[in-house]
Structure formats: structure tokens, C-alpha cells
Amino acid sequence: MLRSDDFQLTLATGLDAPTSVAAYLAALNAALRNKPARVIGEVGAIKIASSGHAYFSLRDADNDSVLQCVVWRSRYALYGVELRDGMQIVVSGTPEVYAPRGSLSFIVESLELVGEGALWKRYQELKQKLTLEGAFADERKRPLPEYIENVGVITSAQGAVIHDFLNNLGQFGFKIHFVDARVEGPRAAPDFIAGLRALRRRPLDAVVIMRGGGSLESLAGFDNELLVREIVGFPAPVIAGIGHHKDVPLAALAADRAVSTPTAVTQLLNAPYQRAGHEIARHEDAISGRYRSFLEGIGQNLDWSEGKIYDRFERSLEAHGREFEIMTERGQSRLESIFAGYDEVVRRLASGVGRTGRAVAAAEQTAAGLGARSAALYARVLVRAEAYFWQSEHLVRAHDPERRLRQGYSIVWKNGRVVKSAADVAPEDLIDIQTNDGSIAGNVIGVSRRQNLSPK
Template sequence: MPSLSNQNIYTVSRLNAEVRLLLENEMGIVWLVGEISNFSAPVSGHWYLTLKDSRAQVRAAMFKGNNRHVRFRPQNGQQVLVKARMSLYEPRGDYQIIIESMQPEGDGRLQQEFEQLKLKLAGEGLFAQTLKKPLPENPQRVGIITSKTGAALHDILNVLKRRDPSLPIVIYPTMVQGEEAAIQIAQAIGRANTRNECDVLIVGRGGGSLEDLWCFNNEIVARTIAASQIPIISAVGHEVDVTIADFVADVRAPTPSAAAELVSRDNSHKKQAFANYQHKLTSAWRYYVAQQKSYINQLQYRLDKQHPMYRLQRQQQILDERENRLKQAITHHLNDTRRHISSQEYHLQLQSPVKRIGEQKHALQIAQQKLNEAMQRKMMKSRYQFGLLAEKLDTVSPLSTLSRGYSITQTNKGKVIRHASDVKSGDQIVTRLADGELTSTVD
């Protein structure tokens, strides 16, 4: 049998601590979808719950520093998408997740797919500024890829008519919402490139929800825009709406009207060129900020893992669990006590004590009478015995001896004089009689 050193022998605490570190360091951040059950929100402000699907479940905790950002109140049975890090609850050895963000499954799944595709395409370099094609300074013909009945087309045409009525326009009508919209948008871009009749394209639509704009977050549309030989301006939604098409397009316009401003000619063409460069700079800056934010998040995550807050959170979780166990124990004890009292009351009612109380009262009266009589006899006997003892004591009492004519002589210090040699001439002595004392001086 091989010899074991102390370093090879684990305690349970050390094993759980190292497993927790392995989970947190190796797994990192995960996205998880599941149904909430066993939701609990103690007074500490933290949330504890179980996420499950049809075949498995996992314990989860969300501390108050993170759950205060959740815009809804979780309910048992609700489907959610969470961003979490793997961990281990060391006192019990339970594997668990620590939730950092939570959102309803529908919106959350779309946002997750958006972030995943964004990271994927960014990793392939489709957002790189070196791939961006410059817009023509004086476009000869403008192509518009949008819905023929949408407000976006109306806004673009109004701006172009006001700024440059002579500018030729080609409209490539397509759906901009629904399941088939992404394919139609990609086909329209391909058709415009095949015809090669325009030197700039505006691709977009009016504002809407994330689900309404989802076709512009489609990978096919993104790759088609990146492959286009004609410069493309992405003009999707309002200024606050951001799609994958905005990142991969050569220029992003905050609105369809702004896209029309970019391609139209007027006396302020220098201002337009400046705006164009400004938009490119903004896109480049946003991409740079997104990269730096991702890097900072990674550093922050590594820093957070060493933060004492996590230890406090784990200790708080232990405290919440023990508080819950204490409440359960108290409740169980109270229930047992109530059941015992109910059982005793039931048996007491079956054996009514009224008759027994009457009998006991009668017996108590008899016993009390006997006790009083015994006490009287005992006191009489004790008085008699006390008188006898008093007589005997009086017989041997020094006071009795004094009453018969004797006396006791003491020095002034209280010493009894038994011999003449106990005093000398000039000493004061005190003689105690039956009635009073005499003070004398020895001559």
C-alpha cells in the first residue's frame, strides 16, 4: 500500500473549498433557462430558488446586490433566463449557481442570441473598420431596401425630395418583420448587387420592439451586408435601437431620415462629409468601447471572485438556512406541544376530576383535623418536657447557686478568682451576688 503524506489527505472542508474554486474558475459564466420553484426571499434581501426542467434541477442563489436590478418579481412556475456563475455551497457540499442577472425567457432568449451572434461576428472581424466601404461623395442613384408601405420609406422619400429632388431612387420592396423577412432582405441586397444600378443602399425600417426588429439581427442578413460590393447604410428603428446590421454595415444612421440626409446632396456637402466621418468614428468608438467593456468585465469578474463580498454572501446564505431551520424547529416544537396539550385535555375530559376533587377535599379535611389534633398533643408533650428540662437547668445554673448566698469574684478583666494568689495588693475585684455586684480593692 503506497504511503500517504498529510498533503494527500483531504478534510471535507478543504475538498469542498477546492471543488468550489474549480467550478468558479473553470466554468465561469453560463446562461441557463429553466422554471422557478421553491422561491424564497428572506429578510436578508437575498433570493433562493431552484431552476428545473422536465428531467433535472439545480439550486440557485441571487444576492440582493444583483436582484435589485431585476424588473419583475419572480414567481414559482415562471420560465426565466439567467446569467450565472458556477459555485458550491461548502457547508452542505451542494453544487449551486450564483445568479447575476435574470429576465423572462422570451426577451432574455432574444437578447442572449443577439449577444452570442454579436460576439461571433466580431470574432470573425465582420465589424472591423478596415472592411467599411466609404460612401460616395456624390451618389448618382440611391437604392432603398425596406417595406413599400412602411413609415420609413415615407420619411426617406420626404427628406430626399426636400434636399435633392433630382436624385434617382430605386426601391427594392421587402418584408421587414416576420419569419420570412430576413431571407427577403438578404435577397433584395443580392439583387441590388447583381443589377449594380445604385452606388449606395439604405437598408432599414421604423422603430419597434426587439422582436419586431429581429430580422436585422439575423446572421444571413449580417453576412449578406458584409459581402455587399455596394456601400450600405443601416437605418433600423430609432436612435436607441441597435441591431447586428448596424455593426456590420458600412455606416449606421440613427433613423431612416438620417440615412436620407447622409446620401442627399445640398450646399452643406462638407457638413455631410463631416457627419459621415463622425458616424464612422462613432461606430469605431462604440466597437472599441464594447471590446474594452468586455475586457473590463473579465477583469472585474476575476477581481470579484477574490472580493470578500462573496464570503459574506456565502455566510449570509448559511445564516438564512440556519434561520429557516430554526423557524422550522420552533414550528415543529409548537405543533408537538399543541398536540400534547390537546391529547391531555381530551383524556382529562374523559376522566372528569369533579368527583375525585370532592373525595380528596373530604380526605383533606379529615387529615387536617388529625394533623391539628396531633400538633396539639405534640405541643403539650413538648411543653411538659421543656418544663422538666428548665427545672434541671435551673438546678445546675450558677444563678441558682448565687441565690443560695454564694458569690463569684472576678478581676476587673473578668477572670474568675479561685486562689488568693490570683490577686495582689491594690488590685480591684468585682464580686457578683444574686442581686447586683460589689467592687472592692485588695488590701
């Protein structure tokens, strides 16, 4: 309630000095600007000037009190309320005396409908208008980028909505461009419109507008015509996360994607990255499985090759081992007989000179010398035997028939015996030709002998 003592003025000219009308009205308006108010009443005497400004009166239903009001064109369009006689509204603003006429007017900063009946009627009218314009058409709406990175977010910095959003947003490298806005009351729509206009200058992949649920009256700011047009004309897709009780807010209908909670918005943003993670895991499993199969195949090939090498080595040992054993036994027997003779010589020499110390000493020296010579001779024999064995092994390997077969040669067999000469076969004889990878059976159809070439 405004009191008369709220308007006490102190004039710089002194208490008794008169002041001009203009100076008085200027001082009065300065004081009135510090007295903002919210006023409820019925609309009447509406006049829309050619400039777009709206002039109307606001009166109480139960008495004759009248307040003249003016709302400037930009504000009138911003709140999206079409004034009608008898409509009950709430206006917010400050009083001001219009100096040329000396009349008091209420300068309206915001206005809102009163009662859900009026709000619902306005909602239906605006919805029908925008539907006919195609603002809510599915074919107009834009698809979201598959992987969103830069996200504009408009909502209140206070409350559970922004906290739920940030807590549920995945760690996928999102870059948030945040704009604080009021989400209820007459200032909600202007704040969201200003936020969208500010974010136009940012390189965004999408914009999210959010608030919690509420009644039709508390959500009236999202049934604003200018806000819908800002959403439709925004250069990036708009996601609406606006809770609602019954009727979907017009801002959500105009958005490219609409869900009812901030958590659902985060699920929408997280989903492509989560699917990509599952695909990467699936491909990793497939690659690992193929790699394991590849290694198992290599292991089986190595096992097969190792077995084949051992088989060939065993066959080679069986074929040539006995020859090496005979050579070794002969060499060992020869060495044993030699050293036995040396031992007998030493024994005879020792017994022949055993009676005298000098002879014994000489015999010991002789025996020691013979022992050293015997050891040296034994070492030399071993070295020669080892060299002989290695040379024999290399010689056997060099003449390995399978090695010749691998080089492209073949072996001809007749009746289980190797054909060494053309004279060993005759026409019509059955022969087998052995190659590196198999054998060929055939009949001899002719025999020709090569004449011996005389050495040059």
C-alpha cells in the first residue's frame, strides 16, 4: 500500500521559494520511479496507436477506481498477450506523470493473464495460429548432430534442474555454454528470448532450454509467441526439457526435440557416445577373437612343422646312426688298445729299475712324460675323431636323397630298387618316379643310352 508520506519532496530552491511546473513534475517522477508495483484489474478503453504502443485503463471490478496504463510496443509484443475489454490481468511497472497533459499513467514493464481459464484460452488460440504457420510441423524440425560437443544451456542457475543435468551428463567432452534465466513469472519469456539471441553468436551444435514441471500458470512464460519464433529461427537444433502437467508448452512443441526432464535431456545427449562405446567394445572383441584364432593357427602349423622335423631327424638317425656307432666303437677300441700298450711299457720300465732310487726316479720321470704324451695324444685323437664325425655328418646330409628331391631331382624305382642306369629297364617295364611331393607311376615306352664322353 502506498502512503502519502512516501512522496515527500525536498526542493533545492528552499522551503519558501517557488518552483516551476516542469521542475516539480521532474522531481515527482524521480520519486515515483522508486515506487514499482504489481497491480491487478480489468482491462478497458483499449487503444493501439500507429506506433504500436498500447494504451488502456485498468479498473477494479467492485468500485470506480481507474488507472491509466501504457505498454510500449517492444514490451507488448514480447509478452504475447492480446488485450481485450473485460480481461483480467496483472501488470508490473512504475507510475509516471505525463508532463504535457499533467496526467498520471502506469508504465507497464510486464503483463500476464490471471486465472487458468484465460491462460488456457490464450494457449489454444496461439497454438492454433502457430500450427497454421507450420511452427510445430515435423518436416520443419532439424535432426540432432550425431555427436554433440558444444551445447548451449538456458535455465536457472539455482535449483535442482541444472544440478540434475550436470550430474547425469556423461564424461564425453561436452562443452557447456550456460545462460542464467528466470524460469517462472512474467520475466521468464524475455530471459529465454535474450538467452537465445546471445547464443546465436556461439558455434553451437545444439541448445537446451529447461525447467521443472508446474501448472499452466507457472509455465505461461513458455507459451510465448516471440519465444516460439526465436526457437524456430535459431541456427542450431533446440532441445526442450520442460516439465508439464497436461498441455505441452508451445516452446516444447516448437523445439526440434522435446523431453520432459533434464535427466531425459542428458540421456539424449549421452546415447550416441554410449552406442559408440558399445560398438568399439564389440569390434575389439571381434579383433581379439580373430587374432587368437590366427595365433592358434600359427601354433598348429609350428607343431606340425616341429613334428615333421623330428620325424625326418629320427629317420636320418635310424639310417645313419648305426654307421656312426660302428665308427665310434672302432675308434674307441683302437684308442683303448693304444693306451693299454702305453700302460704296459710304463709298468715294465718301472719294474726294471725298481731296485735303485735313481732308477725309480728315472722311471717315474719317464712314466710322467709318457703319461703327459699319452694325454696329449688322446686329446689329439679326440679332436680328429670329432672332426671326422662332423665331416661324415655333413657328407651324409649333402647326399640326403630328400634334399635332392627338394632341389627338383627325382628318383626312379623299379620293383623296389633304384634305377641307376638305362640298362636297368626295358620297354613295357613298370616304374615309379618319386618327387619331392609325391610319386608318379608309368610304363617305359623306350630306352636310349647316352654315349660316354671322353674327357677333354
